[in-house]
Amino acid sequence: MNIQNRRVLLTGASGGIGRELAFALAAQGATVLLSGRKTLVLDNIANAIVNLGGKARVLPCDLSAPGGPQRLIDDATRDGEPLDALVNCAGVSYFGMTEDLSASQLDLLWRTNVIAPMQLAQAALPAFKQRGQGMIVNVGSIFGSIGFPCFAAYSASKFALRGFSEALRRELDGSGLQVLYVAPRYTKTAINDGAVSRMAEAVSMKQDEPQAVAQAIVAAMRADAKERFFGWPERFFVRLNGLFPRLVDNGLREQGKQMRPFAQSSASAAP
Ligand SMILES: NC(=O)c1ccc[n+]([C@@H]2O[C@H](COP(=O)([O-])OP(=O)(O)OC[C@H]3O[C@@H](n4cnc5c(N)ncnc54)[C@H](OP(=O)(O)O)[C@@H]3O)[C@@H](O)[C@H]2O)c1
Structure with missing residues (x-):
């Protein structure tokens, strides 16, 4: 997709990856419609984009x-x-x-990570179909292909988003519409604040900068890619898990043991 002069609606624009995506899309000439709940943060990003000569609007x-x-x-x-x-x-x-995840946390996680992207796609599709063009980009995770210990609900939500992306892509085949699923690995953003980042340091998890992830997502959009899994060896483990999940069970056994104390402390600190 040529991003120049395109209107792109971006959810999560106030977050670590979303903020960088907003700048990267605007730098390619897109008008970026920035969405999130933190209006002040979104206003600051929009002003910064406009000051750089770009186009942005805030839609809380x-x-x-x-x-x-x-x-x-x-x-x-x-x-x-x-x-x-x-x-x-x-x-x-x-x-x-x-077992420590509350019913309301599970509900919020599922609504935000799965139901909202599906409903946004549903609402956008009629106009996309009328024009015979339009791209839906779903930001998943490596955990959407490898069920990860202590992230069971999150993994499940990203598996669902990946399944939705794959099925929708096939449903729209030949329509001119595109679906892109991208799967970052651990990225240094607020979503990993606290126990997650302490755990990641302890198990030496590879970590990406949000700018690099945003650039890779924009590159995938420009290349009309269908799926992108970021990071090595994560890409390899995605394939391995698809073919030989028992090998990945074994590979994650030690890491799972190291992760559990952090996961238990995280739950006791949760509201
Ligand atoms: N960081 C990682 O390690 C990593 C790895 C793989 C995939 N990802 C995925 O990348 C995406 C961005 O994550 P991030 O790392 O940038 O996290 P982040 O910094 O915590 O940003 C999360 C974003 O989601 C928005 N959001 C959350 N709940 C919302 C709601 N109810 N309504 C509207 N917006 C809501 C937040 O906006 P407000 O707070 O303003 O509402 C914020 O902009 C997520 O889908 C995440 O699962 C992240």
Whole structure:
């Protein structure tokens, strides 16, 4: 996709990866519609983009609220200008033992990571189909291909998003519409604050900078890619897990043991 002069709706724009994506998309000439709940943060990003000569607008939205995704698409197209791309980057994570996850945390995680991207896609699709073009980018995770201990609910949500992306891509085959699923590995953002980052240091998890991840996502969009899994050896383990999951069980056994104390402390610190 040639991003120049395209209108791109970006959720999670106030977050670590989303903020960098906003700048990277604007630098390619897109008009970026920045969404999230933290309006002040979004305003600052929009002002910074405009000061750099780019185009950005802020569209606040709580995606977990009933009707939130449809309202966001309505707001994004209210001026009569069509959308060219929807980038589903908003997400939440939960690190802990599965039995310690509360019903409301599970509900929020699923609504934000799975239901909202699906409803946003549903709301965007009719206009995309009418124009015979449009791109949906879903930001998943390496944990959406490798079920990770102490991230069971988060992994499940990203498996669901990957499944949705794959099925939708096949459903839209021949329509001119595109679906891109991207899977970052551990990235240094606020989603990993606290126990997750202490655990990652302890197990020497490889870590990416959000700028690098954002650049890779934009490169995948420009290349009309269908899927991108970031990082080595993570890409290899995604393949291995698909073919020989028992090998990955064995490979993760020691790491899982190291992770559990951090996961238990994380749950006891959770509200
Ligand atoms: N960092 C990693 O290690 C990593 C690895 C793989 C995949 N990912 C994925 O990358 C995406 C971005 O994560 P990040 O690392 O940038 O995390 P982050 O810094 O915590 O940002 C999360 C973003 O999601 C938005 N969000 C959360 N709940 C929302 C809600 N109910 N309504 C609207 N927006 C909501 C937040 O906006 P507000 O707070 O303003 O609402 C924020 O912009 C997520 O989908 C995440 O799963 C991250």
